[in-house]
Amino acid sequence: MSRVFQVQAGSPASRSRRPGPSPPSQRSPWSERSDDSANRGRIVAGYLSPHPPHLIYAENPPQNEPRSHGGWDVMRWGYEELRRRMSARARPDVLIVHAPHWITMVGHHVNCVPNPRGISVEPIFPNLFRYHYDFRTDVELAEAILGEADGLGLVTSAMREPDVRVDYATIGALHLVNPAWDIPVVSISANNNPYFYSDASLDEMEVLGEATRRAVERTGRRAVLLASNSLSHLHWDVEPDLPEDMSREHPYNQHQYEWDMRLLQAVREGPTSRLRTLIGEHIEQTESETKAGSLTWLLSAMGWPDLAGDVLAYGTVIGTGNAVVEWMPRG
Numbered sequence: 001m002s003r004v005f006q007v008q009a010g011s012p013a014s015r016s017r018r019p020g021p022s023p024p025s026q027r028s029p030w031s032e033r034s035d036d037s038a039n040r041g042r043i044v045a046g047y048l049s050p051h052p053p054h055l056i057y058a059e060n061p062p063q064n065e066p067r068s069h070g071g072w073d074v075m076r077w078g079y080e081e082l083r084r085r086m087s088a089r090a091r092p093d094v095l096i097v098h099a100p101h102w103i104t105m106v107g108h109h110v111n112c113v114p115n116p117r118g119i120s121v122e123p124i125f126p127n128l129f130r131y132h133y134d135f136r137t138d139v140e141l142a143e144a145i146l147g148e149a150d151g152l153g154l155v156t157s158a159m160r161e162p163d164v165r166v167d168y169a170t171i172g173a174l175h176l177v178n179p180a181w182d183i184p185v186v187s188i189s190a191n192n193n194p195y196f197y198s199d200a201s202l203d204e205m206e207v208l209g210e211a212t213r214r215a216v217e218r219t220g221r222r223a224v225l226l227a228s229n230s231l232s233h234l235h236w237d238v239e240p241d242l243p244e245d246m247s248r249e250h251p252y253n254q255h256q257y258e259w260d261m262r263l264l265q266a267v268r269e270g271p272t273s274r275l276r277t278l279i280g281e282h283i284e285q286t287e288s289e290t291k292a293g294s295l296t297w298l299l300s301a302m303g304w305p306d307l308a309g310d311v312l313a314y315g316t317v318i319g320t321g322n323a324v325v326e327w328m329p330r331g
């Protein structure tokens with residue numbers, strides 16, 4: 001066994017397994033068929049799309065240096081189903097992702113770098129995730145979100161420094177939804193304020209969601225939203241010698257599992273307005289990563305729709321609960 005928080009980056013074993021970076025070879029899953037103008041300027045789908053680095057490690061994509069024997073298959077099948085469904089629909093103009101590990105202490109930041117490139121490393125699991133990324137930002141939409149958020153009274157900042165490393169929660173969700181990386185991106189930071197308050201104030205995420213929707217409508221984009229959050233978030237502090245040893249994977253405890261199921265049952269039944277209070281209760285009970293606000297941002301941006309969510313998969317990763325969920329607005 002090895003202590004999770006003492007894992008050394010680039011161990012001799014992992015170095016010997018590195019394939020080295022290579023360009024993405026995946027074929028885009030998105031349909032190329034065009035969409036009619038009536039569908040412009042709207043959010044066409046929202047996904048709870050968690051980012052455990054283990055899922056990408058298990059996929060063995062060419063962009064990630066470490067190699068694995070697989071693992072966490074059911075979660076990865078959920079993402080496969082997500083990609084299959086999207087391939088049957090018109091291609092979106094942009095993926096907008098809110099992620100909890102781009103932490104900003106003051107205000108909400110939006111990445112306005114036109115072509116972020118670099119290596120994203122998971123600081124706790126550098127043995128699993130050292131990912132070479134290269135993608136395009138929809139700068140016009142990024143700036144529109146900043147403008148709308150400013151107008152609604154939020155503290156904001158445009159991030160224009162090309163050498164800032166993109167966090168693994170942003171990269172993880174984007175890779176799992178679109179491994180071909182052929183759709184422009186807008187990446188939004190997680191303001192850290194909720195972590196300073198025991199009641200996990202998420203009010204600002206409601207406003208940020210509203211700003212996001214207004215910007216999508218004003219710029220005429222067909223947008224897919226990604227909330228890069230796990231659910232219950234207590235986890236092991238040791239990992240097996242073989243990280244993908246599935247005989248060691250299970251919920252952290254029964255309490256965490258039952259609260260994840262309580263939340264997901266409400267998701268499956270709908271409407272999303274039920275989640276407004278339940279998300280906060282779930283955070284209090286499970287230390288849920290939704291405390292960072294990504295899920296609240298997504299549902300606010302979609303106007304807390306009168307919809308049931310479709311749970312495509314649930315599984316645990318080092319004991320944390322993770323669900324892939326689709327909300328697909330009508331029409």
Ligand SMILES: [Fe+2]
Binds near residue numbers: 101
């Ligand atoms: Fe995370």
